[in-house]
Amino acid sequence: MIRIIRAAERDHWRNEWLDSRQSFPATGNFDLAANAHGVLMVHNDDRVQAGEGLDTHQHRDAEILTWVVDGTLRHRDSHGNTGTLAPGMVQRMTAGRGIRHAEGNASSRDEDQPLRVIQMWVAPEFSGLEPGYAEKISPLNSSSEHWS
Numbered sequence: 001m002i003r004i005i006r007a008a009e010r011d012h013w014r015n016e017w018l019d020s021r022q023s024f025p026a027t028g029n030f031d032l033a034a035n036a037h038g039v040l041m042v043h044n045d046d047r048v049q050a051g052e053g054l055d056t057h058q059h060r061d062a063e064i065l066t067w068v069v070d071g072t073l074r075h076r077d078s079h080g081n082t083g084t085l086a087p088g089m090v091q092r093m094t095a096g097r098g099i100r101h102a103e104g105n106a107s108s109r110d111e112d113q114p115l116r117v118i119q120m121w122v123a124p125e126f127s128g129l130e131p132g133y134a135e136k137i138s139p140l141n142s143s144s145e146h147w148s
Contacts, residue, residue, distance in 0.1 A: 007045075017052035021045040025046035033123065042121035050112045053104010059095035061129075063122040066091045066103075071115030072089060077101035081133040088138045 011022040020027065023043035024035040031079065032041040036044040044109065053074065066073065066085075073085040077093070085091055107113035 010045075017049040019047040032121065036123070039109045039123040040120060041123055042119065042123045044119045046117050046119060048093075048105040048117070050105050050114065050117040051109040052118040054102060056100050056102045058098060058100045059093075061124055062095045062126045063124055064095060065120045065122070066093075067118045069116040069118060071113050072142075073103060073115060073117060074106035075101065075103050075130075075133075077133060079131055079133065083135055085135055088140050090136050092132075092134045092136075094124070094129055094132035096124070096131040097127075098131045099131040 005023055007021060011027075013020045013022060013023045013027040021044065024037065024041070026032065026035075026042045026044060035041075037043075039084075048071075058079075067090045068085045068087050070087055071090075072087075073091070074083075075085070075091060076082045083091075084106050093101065105113070105115035107115070
């Protein structure tokens with residue numbers, strides 16, 4: 001049976017700088033597969049205050065897709081990838097056998113530009129893959145066909 005979860009019914013988690021609407025409980029949940037919808041383990045609509053974000057942390061064995069809706073996302077990881085993504089851009093990170101990264105709102109507190117991202121974590125077909133990173137303009141915004 002398919003259960004439709006309306007935006008107002010999603011799990012809501014908030015702290016001083018993050019407002020997260022989660023289709024499945026993700027914050028503090030270390031068994032994401034137990035709440036997954038098939039291979040989709042996380043589906044969040046996150047708003048991050050200016051100058052804030054997640055310090056360096058680790059992931060493994062997940063394909064993480066982040067779509068920037070508003071604002072600018074800053075990314076850096078343990079494999080030397082860095083970047084800032086503007087609205088309409090999508091980031092793919094293969095956590096594979098392990099990757100450490102930090103991400104957050106690229107605008108300063110003085111600029112006060114909010115960041116909104118939609119983030120999805122998908123279980124990989126195989127565990128222990130080589131970590132990877134790519135970014136692309138969303139097909140909704142461009143006819144670009146290639147990840148860079």
